[in-house]
Amino acid sequence: MAEPPPPPQQVRFGIMGCATIARKVARAIMLAPNATIVAIGSRSLEKAVSFAKENGFPATAKVYGSYDAVLDDEEVDAVYIPLPTSLHVEWAVRAAQKKKHVLLEKPVALNVKELDAILAACESSGVQFMDGTMWMHHPRTARMKEVLSDPQQLGQIKTIHSAFSFAGGPEFLKNDIRTKPDLDSLGALGDLGWYCIRAILWAFDYELPKSVTAIADPEVNDSGVILSCGASLKWQEGGRTATFYCSFLTTMVMDLTVLGTNGNLHANDYVIPVNENDATFYMNRINRIANYAYSLGNPAREETIATDLPQEALMIKEFCDLVGGIQGNGANPEKKWGEISTKTQVVLDAVKASIDNGFKPVEVVY
């Protein structure tokens, strides 16, 4: 009998910080076949110890009382950085300089200038960069892209609408880092609008819009951090537009609707699927009211795509496949992920600029 195949080479992760989202990603690292956790660091050693214990880290994982200690650990191949956005540029650049591959939580930076610095550091060190936009890695996303790209199904995409919100509640609005001007000054735009912008760009094959206009009026907290906002986007040609809305003030919605000349596509949980083992979207190809005198006719077609791993574990797997290629085969880092992050940040910056200039249109230049 043949030997069983060797276990895949595992990329060794260090986690920088104990954010809530890090619980989900730590689990994902443990679920992915080609990744393992070897270290966690926090400014508080005590917090790091608790985090490792509560989240079932391997007994061999090292626990540090600083982020630098993670970066100095030669057994760490890659870092996951879930720190507040204002700390991203400092720590992502430092990680890249220490030759660590970088998986960076979104929003990736406070502005594209910071992201440019991060990507330059990654390029200079030859390490892989990827942001933490999990839904990109779900097989439903790939399947939706097939449908969107099929002229028989969608035709020409004319407009997209996305809404992502959750009602944070008083405690969240007061104390969460996502509402603090010194930590995550982009607020709901950075935390939720990031996904809407990404989904819109994704559907339009990452063609940047020509201009962006913020919708009046966003709500802000006492510190000026955005709690809800929206924008409209327009492209150069083809009457293509998009709108989005994001909010910490209204209950959970994760809508994506793409309207095309031959059909439309809808998903109502595109950011985080309702189930871990599958995800659904809806297609509708009705062109006219079947009989104007009576009723609409056919309901939408529903398609459900199964997955063996949750989307966040698929994200880790994809990241580690790239890291493994660099480490084992001398491949170059995949630049696509940095480019996608950059375009998302460029549009996000334009929305912010439009909010700051009184909701006038802002040309998208990059």
Added chain:
Amino acid sequence: MAEPPPPPQQVRFGIMGCATIARKVARAIMLAPNATIVAIGSRSLEKAVSFAKENGFPATAKVYGSYDAVLDDEEVDAVYIPLPTSLHVEWAVRAAQKKKHVLLEKPVALNVKELDAILAACESSGVQFMDGTMWMHHPRTARMKEVLSDPQQLGQIKTIHSAFSFAGGPEFLKNDIRTKPDLDSLGALGDLGWYCIRAILWAFDYELPKSVTAIADPEVNDSGVILSCGASLKWQEGGRTATFYCSFLTTMVMDLTVLGTNGNLHANDYVIPVNENDATFYMNRINRIANYAYSLGNPAREETIATDLPQEALMIKEFCDLVGGIQGNGANPEKKWGEISTKTQVVLDAVKASIDNGFKPVEVVY
């Protein structure tokens, strides 16, 4: 044994014109218990004869070769006017002057000045006015309003999005009256945007927005008639906003999504329900991701409301109840319907003004 109750007094309708939509409304008049068709008029007698025959009119119904003949018929209590929008002010005013109650197809006018003239004529003659926005009369609409008004269910409404489109196809885009500058110069904004604006106002209890900004760029045909457009609306207080999109260029969608601080509501066939005998909407009251590490949790709650008559017959019934009250009991006309039409038209005019001024905000004044 008691006598059976007498049949309800029937309001006698004259129909002015043979538009496609008139087929649906003629059927509704025949379905409503308190309405009957007594006449139809068209510029072409032949067309009117065919229309009466094809749509199963009562044998007693009179067929005229002009609109004036309908207005001169003393047996006609009320007229239904499905003429092109550019003819509304002339014929609705003339109908009111002839003491006919007026059921007017939407969009009710090319602008609010015309509508003011129509409503003044109705008021002067003491006749009832109502526009042909059918979904207002479905029991689902009343039930959705209950939910929206319940602070425990929706809380404060923060934003609304509505999209209404159908892909007209080459023949429609070339020859339909809704794409002709001399007939329906408001194009998709008048035909479809009307519903989106109405739904948004309805959800906000008809409080007018403070300003309206059209979304760049609408698509227009060679004659400048709008084929697709959208707008954002904002209210004075409470961070309230809305967006809508309407188009003759993308496939059928009739979405209404209302996001509140305690829940959200969604309907995907609010203009014309998929079924004639019931209609569904969805409520979701999830406030946060139940467990951030895993998945979203509960799906939406679905509620289906039955109806014994299609919504267009309920519209006729309500209109005829009001006409019956005026005729039989000397009641005054119900002004609510004219006010709702006016507010819808005022917002529609503001969207048009914003399109015409290069997508700058337009204050909504009335």
